[in-house]
Amino acid sequence: MYQKINPMSNNRPHLYLVKVGGKIVEDPAALKLLLTAFSALPGYKVLVHGGGRTATDVAAQLGIETKMVGGRRITDADMLRVVTMVYAGLVNKNVVAQLQGMGISAIGMTGADADVIRANRRPVGEVDYGFVGDVSRVDASRLSLLLKGGITPILAPLTHDGAGQILNTNADTIAGEVATALAEEFDVELLYVFEYPGVMQNPDDLTSVIPHINREKFDQLVKDGVVAGGMLPKLENCLKAVERGVHQVRITRLEESAATGENVINSDAAETSQRVGRFAPGTLITLS
Numbered sequence: 001m002y003q004k005i006n007p008m009s010n011n012r013p014h015l016y017l018v019k020v021g022g023k024i025v026e027d028p029a030a031l032k033l034l035l036t037a038f039s040a041l042p043g044y045k046v047l048v049h050g051g052g053r054t055a056t057d058v059a060a061q062l063g064i065e066t067k068m069v070g071g072r073r074i075t076d077a078d079m080l081r082v083v084t085m086v087y088a089g090l091v092n093k094n095v096v097a098q099l100q101g102m103g104i105s106a107i108g109m110t111g112a113d114a115d116v117i118r119a120n121r122r123p124v125g126e127v128d129y130g131f132v133g134d135v136s137r138v139d140a141s142r143l144s145l146l147l148k149g150g151i152t153p154i155l156a157p158l159t160h161d162g163a164g165q166i167l168n169t170n171a172d173t174i175a176g177e178v179a180t181a182l183a184e185e186f187d188v189e190l191l192y193v194f195e196y197p198g199v200m201q202n203p204d205d206l207t208s209v210i211p212h213i214n215r216e217k218f219d220q221l222v223k224d225g226v227v228a229g230g231m232l233p234k235l236e237n238c239l240k241a242v243e244r245g246v247h248q249v250r251i252t253r254l255e256e257s258a259a260t261g262e263n264v265i266n267s268d269a270a271e272t273s274q275r276v277g278r279f280a281p282g283t284l285i286t287l288s
Helices: 028-040 052-061 077-101 140-148 171-182 215-223 231-243
Strands: 014-020 044-049 106-109 117-121 133-138 152-155 158-160 166-168 187-194 248-256 277-279 283-285
Touching: 014 171, 028 077, 028 248, 028 277, 044 077, 044 140, 044 171, 052 077, 077 106, 077 152, 077 158, 077 166, 117 171, 133 158, 133 171, 140 152, 140 171, 171 187, 171 231, 187 231, 215 231, 231 248, 231 283
Parallel strands: 014 044, 014 187, 044 152, 106 152, 117 158, 187 248
Antiparallel strands: 117 133, 158 166, 248 277, 248 283
């Protein structure tokens, strides 16, 4: 079972918000292990998932071209239909069904459901991303109502504009915004589950995980060139989350609890029913 390192310093209930990417939710063996780890987390919890690879595969089967700019999906009208079907349907309901089988009363949601997440359509600049939204509001009270009623929200990366339009929205962003909103009522621990065991001092050495980062440490890592490229904005978002009230953020990966730290993504799917996942200790990000 995953253990949080820092105990909460107030009387608010603890809540785990886990964000996981498509590589895990689209790999049956890894997904099974993820959900065993997620279901073992004590108390309140929320899961935010991706699903981009499945969306790309389904689009290809339908003869719809996937267009990407700088690693970001262009969501035109045809692609919006695809991501709505895949994220809110195929991926989300598969996760929900498996959690029900593990005794978790889960509910699959998008931001449009119960009006929990609104977004503004991204303005056209150098690139027209189409029906892509930037989060403008999270209704934490409705999510809290579900949580306190014993229901675990499973959030797909879709929002709406309040005027009838579904919008495709980055799952990392949704996780951060939902965590920040819920931090007004809960002691939130946000877990970003990636392929690597944490932020590493040496990217070629999986044992060189940096156990703790705060703003001062981050600035030094940037200065030294340890943190660069795609990890730079991810860590900036993590620090912004704790600066906005999230108790702590952890960058981690999924491991098999019976193994010696082996990454489970793309692992052998045999005998998954007998295997149990866990979240690696990873890198803890806090205010101090």
